Amino acid sequence: MWKIKPFDHLILFLGTLFLLAPVVLAVMSSTHSAVEIHTGGLFLTPGTEGAATYAKVLTARGGFTGDVTGLSMLMNSLILGVGFAVGKIVLSMMAAYALVYFRFRFATAIFWMIFATLLLPLEVRIMPSYQVMSDLHLLNTYTGLIVPLLASATGTFYFRQFFKSVPDELLEAARIDGAGPVKFFLDILVPLSRTMMAAIFIIMFVYGWNQYLWPILMTTDEHFFTLMRGIKAILQVWVGSQIPDYNEAFALAVLAMVPPVLVVIVFQRMFIKGLTESDK
Amino acid sequence: MTVSPSLSLAQRLRLWVSRPAGPPAKAVQFDRALTPWAFLVPQLAIVVIFFYWPSAQAVTSSFYLEDPFGFGATFVGLDNYADLSRSNEYRQIAGFTAFFSAVVTALALGLGLLLAVKADKVIRAAGPYKTALISVYAIAPPVAALIGMMLFDLHIGPATQFAALFGYDLRVGIDYWDTAFALIVISVWKQVPYNFIFFLSGLQSVPVSVREAALIDARSGWRRFVDVTLPLLAPTAFFLLIINVTYALFDTFGIIDVIVKDKPANNPMTLVYKVYLDGFKGNDIGGSSAQSVVLMVLVAVLTVVQFRLLERRVHYG
Incomplete structure (x- = not known):
C-alpha cells in the first residue's frame, strides 16, 4: 500500500547505529589490554586479551x-x-487479592494508604531512608538491599487491574463448589495470572538488577556489592592511576548489561506487551 | 493503562481521584473479618516501615539542625528552608535541573518519535530495529554512563577526538557546559529506546481504515503526520512526557554520579543529586531533609499541574 523509501531506512539505520555503537565499542574494547586502549583508543574489532581480562574480573580478588x-x-x-x-x-498479588475480593472494614483507608506510595519515589527521601535502615541494623544485609525497594505499590496496582478483569462467574462457581478464599486464590487466581506474573517478573527483574542508588547507600561491606555498586567502586580507584584499567571497567560494564539485555531480548514479546498494555 | 516500574505522575493522580469510596471492585466478594488482613499484612508492614516512617522522618529532620557527629539535634524551625531559599548555589542547581529536564525530555521524545515513525513505515523490517533498540533500554543508567565516560574520555574518547577535528577542546569533567553536554547526550541515548517502543506500539494500534482514509484525504506525508497521526498519538505522547520528566529528574542519578564522580565542585548536577551530596558527603542532615521535602512538594505540584493543564488538551480517539 505504501512505498518503501530508502530514506526511511537510512534514518532508521543511522539512528540504530548511533544507539548501538557505544555498546559495540564497550564489548570490543573489553577484549583489548589497557595499554592498547591507552595508546590506540577504543576498538570496533575484537582483540586477544578478552579471556584473560574476563577471567581476572570474574575471579581475581580485589577491593x-x-x-x-x-x-x-x-x-x-x-x-x-x-x-x-x-x-x-x-506481596502485591496478596495485597491486590485482599483489596479486590474482600469486603472488610477500612478497606478504602487501606487502599489509599498503599497507593499513596506511588506519589513519591525513593529518591526524594534518601537520607531518612538511610537513617531508618541504620536504626533497624539492616545496613549490609540482603534484607536491607531488597525489602525497602518493595515499598511501592506498582505491582499491587497492576494485579488489582488484572483481578478486576477476571470474570465474577469464576468466584461464584468456586463458592458453589465450596472453595474458601485461600483455596480460590491458590487454585484459581494464581494459575490464571501466570502470564501476568511472567511479564511483571521480567520487568521487575531488570528494574531490580539495574538499581544503583539504593545499593550504594545500603552496602559498604564488599560481600554485598552488586555489579552496579562495583562500578562505583572501580571509579573510586580510577582517579590518579597512571594507566587506568580501561579494559576491566569495560568488562565490568559488559557483565552488568548482558543479563538484563538477554532477558529482555529473549522475552521481547512478553516484555513489550507487559510494558505497553497491561489492562487486558 | 501502562506498566512501567515507576508509574507516571498522571497515572498516580488518576488512580487517586478515580477511586474514592466508589462501588466495590467486585459484585461478589468474600465476607471475612480476618482473612483479608492476613493477605494485607506483609505489604502494609513494608509500606509503613519503609515509606511512611522515612517520609515522616524527612519532614521532622527538616526542622532540626543535626550535629554532624551525632551528638543530638537542635530545633531550628524553618531555618533550613530559609537557608535553601537564600542559597545561590541551590537556585543555580534548580535552574540547571529545569534546563536539563526540558532538553533531555524534548530530545528523547523527538528522536524516539522520529525513529518510531520511520520504523512504522518499514514495518516488515521493523523487527531487528526493535530488538536492537530494546536491548539499549535494558542497560542501567550507571552502565550507560560508564560507557559514555569512555566516549568522552580526555585521552582516549572518540567524542573528544571528533570535537578536536573541528578545533574544539571538549573537556568533560572539567568544563561545566562540556560536562552538561555529555550528561545530556548519555541521558537522551538511554531514554530514546523507551520512547521508541511506546510510540511504535501507539502507531501500530492506529486502525488500517484510518490510515487508508488519511492516505486519500491528504497527499503530503507531512500533512498526514500532523493532521492524523499526531493527534492519535497524543495520549501516548502525554504519558511519555510525564515519564520522561520523571526520568530526567530522578533516574539520571546514576549517570550524574558516574560522570561527575568525586569532583562535584564546578560540575553540573540536579536537585536529587544535591540531596544525596549534602546528606552523605556534607553530613548536613537537616538541609538534605529540607531539600527532600521541597522535592516531595515539587513532585506533588508537578502531578497536579501536568494533569490539569495537559490532559485537557489531549485528544482521546
Whole structure:
C-alpha cells in the first residue's frame, strides 16, 4: 500500500547505529589490554586479551578486603534482581487479592494508604531512608538491599487491574463448589495470572538488577556489592592511576548489561506487551 | 493503562481521584473479618516501615539542625528552608535541573518519535530495529554512563577526538557546559529506546481504515503526520512526557554520579543529586531533609499541574 523509501531506512539505520555503537565499542574494547586502549583508543574489532581480562574480573580478588570478585558481584546482582521480582509479585498479588475480593472494614483507608506510595519515589527521601535502615541494623544485609525497594505499590496496582478483569462467574462457581478464599486464590487466581506474573517478573527483574542508588547507600561491606555498586567502586580507584584499567571497567560494564539485555531480548514479546498494555 | 516500574505522575493522580469510596471492585466478594488482613499484612508492614516512617522522618529532620557527629539535634524551625531559599548555589542547581529536564525530555521524545515513525513505515523490517533498540533500554543508567565516560574520555574518547577535528577542546569533567553536554547526550541515548517502543506500539494500534482514509484525504506525508497521526498519538505522547520528566529528574542519578564522580565542585548536577551530596558527603542532615521535602512538594505540584493543564488538551480517539 505504501512505498518503501530508502530514506526511511537510512534514518532508521543511522539512528540504530548511533544507539548501538557505544555498546559495540564497550564489548570490543573489553577484549583489548589497557595499554592498547591507552595508546590506540577504543576498538570496533575484537582483540586477544578478552579471556584473560574476563577471567581476572570474574575471579581475581580485589577491593579493600580482598574478597570481592566479579563473580560474587554477579551473584549479588542476581539475588537482588530475582529477590526483588519475586518479593514484588508475592506481596502485591496478596495485597491486590485482599483489596479486590474482600469486603472488610477500612478497606478504602487501606487502599489509599498503599497507593499513596506511588506519589513519591525513593529518591526524594534518601537520607531518612538511610537513617531508618541504620536504626533497624539492616545496613549490609540482603534484607536491607531488597525489602525497602518493595515499598511501592506498582505491582499491587497492576494485579488489582488484572483481578478486576477476571470474570465474577469464576468466584461464584468456586463458592458453589465450596472453595474458601485461600483455596480460590491458590487454585484459581494464581494459575490464571501466570502470564501476568511472567511479564511483571521480567520487568521487575531488570528494574531490580539495574538499581544503583539504593545499593550504594545500603552496602559498604564488599560481600554485598552488586555489579552496579562495583562500578562505583572501580571509579573510586580510577582517579590518579597512571594507566587506568580501561579494559576491566569495560568488562565490568559488559557483565552488568548482558543479563538484563538477554532477558529482555529473549522475552521481547512478553516484555513489550507487559510494558505497553497491561489492562487486558 | 501502562506498566512501567515507576508509574507516571498522571497515572498516580488518576488512580487517586478515580477511586474514592466508589462501588466495590467486585459484585461478589468474600465476607471475612480476618482473612483479608492476613493477605494485607506483609505489604502494609513494608509500606509503613519503609515509606511512611522515612517520609515522616524527612519532614521532622527538616526542622532540626543535626550535629554532624551525632551528638543530638537542635530545633531550628524553618531555618533550613530559609537557608535553601537564600542559597545561590541551590537556585543555580534548580535552574540547571529545569534546563536539563526540558532538553533531555524534548530530545528523547523527538528522536524516539522520529525513529518510531520511520520504523512504522518499514514495518516488515521493523523487527531487528526493535530488538536492537530494546536491548539499549535494558542497560542501567550507571552502565550507560560508564560507557559514555569512555566516549568522552580526555585521552582516549572518540567524542573528544571528533570535537578536536573541528578545533574544539571538549573537556568533560572539567568544563561545566562540556560536562552538561555529555550528561545530556548519555541521558537522551538511554531514554530514546523507551520512547521508541511506546510510540511504535501507539502507531501500530492506529486502525488500517484510518490510515487508508488519511492516505486519500491528504497527499503530503507531512500533512498526514500532523493532521492524523499526531493527534492519535497524543495520549501516548502525554504519558511519555510525564515519564520522561520523571526520568530526567530522578533516574539520571546514576549517570550524574558516574560522570561527575568525586569532583562535584564546578560540575553540573540536579536537585536529587544535591540531596544525596549534602546528606552523605556534607553530613548536613537537616538541609538534605529540607531539600527532600521541597522535592516531595515539587513532585506533588508537578502531578497536579501536568494533569490539569495537559490532559485537557489531549485528544482521546
